Amino acid sequence: MFGAGYIGLVTGACLAELGHQVVLRDITPEKIRMLHAGEVPIFEPGLGDLLAANKERLSFTIDAAEAVRDADVVYVCVDTPPTASGDADLSRVWAVVDSLKGVSSERLAVLVMKSTVPVGTGDRVRAAMDEAGLANVGYAANPEFTAEGKAVHTFLHPDRVVIGAAEAEAARLVTALHEGVDGPVEVMEVADAEMVKLASNALLATKISFINEIATVCEATGADVEAVAKAVGMDHRLGPHFLKAGLGYGGSCFPKDSRALRVMARPELTRRS
């Protein structure tokens, strides 16, 4: 697991809970020191218990070679913050591919992208892997849909697990890793999986913004937005979730992922002649 941040820690702890041997690698020595000491660098309900219960199957390191030595699968869980233009900064993803050069073992069968990345990144990573001497390693996208505060439960009981794979063997391996997870697995092409993540967050952000706009009209017209949202949400085609008027959307993912989608949807790319 490259990246022992929020997503890497939850994913690593949950995969260990499913019975897998997991090595978490981070470039921040303080995080690795804390994990060695049995401390949890972030607050997430249930995570501390899960790390403690599975400590025999978990190890922590800052050394890329040590992390990869016995790995069948390498997960990329590094941060992909927005650049000034709104596009995702993939420099940490490229750093992971670089760090695999020369340390990759015979066992390594697939590199899995958990980080949120623009559509088309899989092709670029595939080319970079080929150039780095990792042509024999498969590639898969396995985006994360979790919400902070419910991440452990969401991992083990997801609405769906999305796996985009370039090769059938990569799809099979990543599907097998999720054996024991209580939710359906959807296997698709890499670009489809990359887009599912961005489209899902864009739709959730749209629902939040939409009900806030309706709240403004309610206020101007004397309607009660809570009564309106409740009855709107009872329509099964619309659903009750994300229809709570209040502050606009925020957090670490919605603003960055919708800006990244907007960059991809710019007219010069999507205009049909």
Ligand SMILES: NC(=O)c1ccc[n+]([C@@H]2O[C@H](COP(=O)([O-])OP(=O)(O)OC[C@H]3O[C@@H](n4cnc5c(N)ncnc54)[C@H](O)[C@@H]3O)[C@@H](O)[C@H]2O)c1
């Ligand atoms: N946090 C969420 O709720 C959430 C939800 C869905 C998807 N995501 C996506 O998951 C990805 C990770 O997000 P996060 O919240 O865990 O970020 P984070 O900042 O909490 O963690 C990233 C970690 O990666 C480490 N790192 C950076 N470069 C590294 C390298 N070369 N090798 C090893 N470790 C390295 C950092 O030190 C950090 O600890 C992002 O792409 C994010 O968009 C996050």
